[in-house]
Amino acid sequence: MAFSNEQLERYSRHIILKEIGVKGQKRLLNAKVLIIGAGGLGAPAAMYLAAAGVGTIGIADADVVDLSNLQRQVIHSTNDLGKPKVESARETMEAINPDVKVVTYHEFISSYNILNIIKDYDFILDGTDNFPAKFLINDACVMAKKPFCHAGIIRFRGQLMTYVPGAGPCYRCVFKNPPPKDAVPTCKQAGVIGAMAGVIGCLQALEAVKFITGAGELLTGKLLTYDALTNNFHTVKLPAHVADCPVCGDHPTITQLIDYEQAVCELKKD
């Protein structure tokens, strides 16, 4: 595959980077990334990955654009109110970069469909807003041997980590089980600063780009946290392997996907 003149110009700032170059840009154009959740985290991640020329971007979300989303979900505009988020996201990504093929999944992700959806992708981003979904994505990616980047945000704080099969701990190694419903506040209950979704969503996009191009180090075996109020980026080193993890450990006890009770911010509008 040779670059067109337009592509050489569009991607010139990537191609000049020694960590990416022509080879890395070709890898990006051949890569398939799935973003689960077209919201706060998914919005900046999808826009930067589209701009970066990731060839196929899948985006999954069952929701429609709501006025309370627009404080942080920058892929959607006021004109998109009431539109399925995946459609609004598709239009923005295609407007940014016609090189990108966008695949939309206007459905809730559950144990029934997740394996079938993730199987076509090289890397998955968790941009969901609830623990049942975060654990489901983790378990499905572990079982299907898919690398993915977890992220979570609340108030002025955010965190992310990357799971690569065989290369470090999974989300369940760190957090074991979802907290009981309503034990840990959601964004709807506790609030979140819009730009935090931008910071952490962009870091997820960077994890995808680094995974695809091989540039630098991934956040495998590490949990990065950011506290906007104290300006503190902190990377916590995690154990390389958690032998008793119920899903990725030496003797897994979780061998089927689990649909935990949906304790969700903004799953349903009240």
Place this chain on the structure above:
Amino acid sequence: MKLNIAGNIKEYPEGTTVEQLIAAEKVEMPLYVSVTVNDDFIQTADRQTHVLKDGDTVEFLYFMGGGR
């Protein structure tokens, strides 16, 4: 003794347990916080008996469920 707590060096008395440190550091909702000492997870059941040593690195990992 000196402990490295989430990147900050703090002074604590000898014999401090993980459970006592959690209380002293006012960790919110400690049942839903994962704790590592020197990059290894401490099981919730072991918090009362795990005595920290001079130079230990302790991290508290919080659930963050938001994203959309």
